[in-house]
Amino acid sequence: MRALSRAERAGRTMHVAFCAAVLFFLMAPILVIVPLSFNAEPYFTFTEGMLRLDPEAWSLRWYREIATSEAWRGALVNSLVIGTAATALATFLGTLAALGLSSPHMPARRFLMGFLVSPLVTPVIISAAGMFFFYSRMGLGQTHLGLILAHAALGTPFVVITVTATLTSYNTTLNRAAASLGAGPLRTFARVQLPLIAPGVLSGALFAFATSFDEVVVVLFLGGVEQNTIPRQMWAGIREEISPAILAVATFLIVFAAALLFTVGWLRRRAAGAA
């Protein structure tokens, strides 16, 4: 180790300061939402009372409003129903396909992988426009089923990517060992392989759910009044009358994102531990 020159030390300090500023730019906009959601007034900025930490200026008013609102409750139910069904479909089909794609015998592997991740790279406005034409013609416009199929399609790439990644570290001699002990292919999968790749499957499922839970453009194009979801309700709120109730919902979604991130990180460490 050499001693650092003065110029290098100055450079390093500037580097740290710069990174701190960038991290501030990333996090501050998200953190600012949280205190503002406790505003007692219908404003989007800190009132003088809030800055003086006057308890009168802080309230749970907007949380009460969303808790008692029919529209938000209906939106939550729709988001959960569509998200869960789409995730189940995407996870089942995606895991199956990942098993095939990880086989060294898979024909046209690269092409198929590109095909299967195409929903991820297509701009969502274009997917939504195409789906609008096609799903309405199939009689799936303005139905829950239509949105479930659409969101499942958008979520499958995440499942395929995470499960194939997990399978690269899976030791296939375990399958042969199970077979030599008399287990059929299904039993081998259920008792040996699936438990070992479960963390990857679960992370994929969480990604798929998060995708559906935050998706607004396809819902705007395909959904009717009956398919109002949380993102759609937020969209309407931002476009029409932006009320601090949105900030309360946003705070929930930030906590939800942090929980999701934590879970996926935990699953990844588990998968790494198992491999």
Place this chain on the structure above:
Amino acid sequence: MRRGRDWRPRVRAAGLALPLVAFVGVTFVAPLATMFSRSVYDAVVADALPETLALLEGWDGESVPGEDVFAAAAGELARAQEERVIGQVAGRVNRVQGGMRSIVAVTGRRLPEAPDGSWRQTLVGIEPAWAEVSTWHAVRAAGERYTTRHYLAAVDLRRLPDGSVARQEEDRRIYLRLFARTFLVSLSITALCLLFGYPLAHFLAHAPPRRAGLLLALVLVPFWTSLLVRTTSWIVLLQGQGVINDILVALGLVADDGRLALVYNMTGTFVAMTHVLLPFMVLPLYSVMRGIPRSHMDAAASLGAGPVQGFLRVYWPQTLPGVGAGSLLVFILAIGYYITPALVGGSTGQLISNMVAYHMQTSLNWGLASALGAIILACVIGLYLLYARVAGTEGVRVT
């Protein structure tokens, strides 16, 4: 027996992937194909006016057509009026030539049961425009089932009555400028993300593991947070009565009546999109940089390279795959961005994707929306193939 060993695993692997391939084919690729067919195929006018169009086939295109064409048009316009498709027909003809909407619609409404003299006199009596050659050119052009019209319109071109292609009139040229703007904005945002992301990724990649994990979470939380939430935050921060303007006023940097317009314009689009896309730059860079051993820089130093020279000759070249992957990813995402510009862009901060939404939802010119969408998609696919070469398809990092 040997042959059996050869194909069975292949069939099993393909069989496992088949359900998803079929699913994505039906729920995702077929819709895109429908959209593409919409951009080149439109049968509304052809189905409404089949006889008129058949007669116009034999028309010289220089003088006003004969009585047989007028009679056929009158009959078919009356039927279109009855079947309530006249509005759609009028809209289609109007896209070929401005002003035709009301001419067709009014004619449909006022057509009598029987001609007043000849059908020609009757139609011209309702709308004098029927005595003009250009009107019939417009009808004939709108009657083509397969058309390149939407693609021409998407790049500010149009077809003249004589079949040649010309530029759109000055005040109607919007799309090329919008494509150029989208391209420039995406490029600038990519550059900004690289400028912010590179030092940050470097810092994270070479920090002690515990601290790196904690700081990485500060990149991942925004990445995982709902896009709508992040966009809302920027509205809250940037609006006239928002937090940033309040701070600037409190500091005396800006007068209370001279608050800065930071949102609902290009500034808003720029700031919010950079924020949303920055993690997509940091994460690929971070994973590449983590694979570069510290010893390389030490070796460079021991051979007499200063920090700048060591960075430029040893470190930077090794991070190029990450730079390429991150930049392409950000650029691809930026070029098709819709939600953020729609919410914070106002009227000046719109990008080309917002035009697709406009034609889908407001003007209902679905053919043009499809053509614009197909052009954007072609750009994205091209860039994605490039990305797959740089990063590999498995390189689409999602965590």
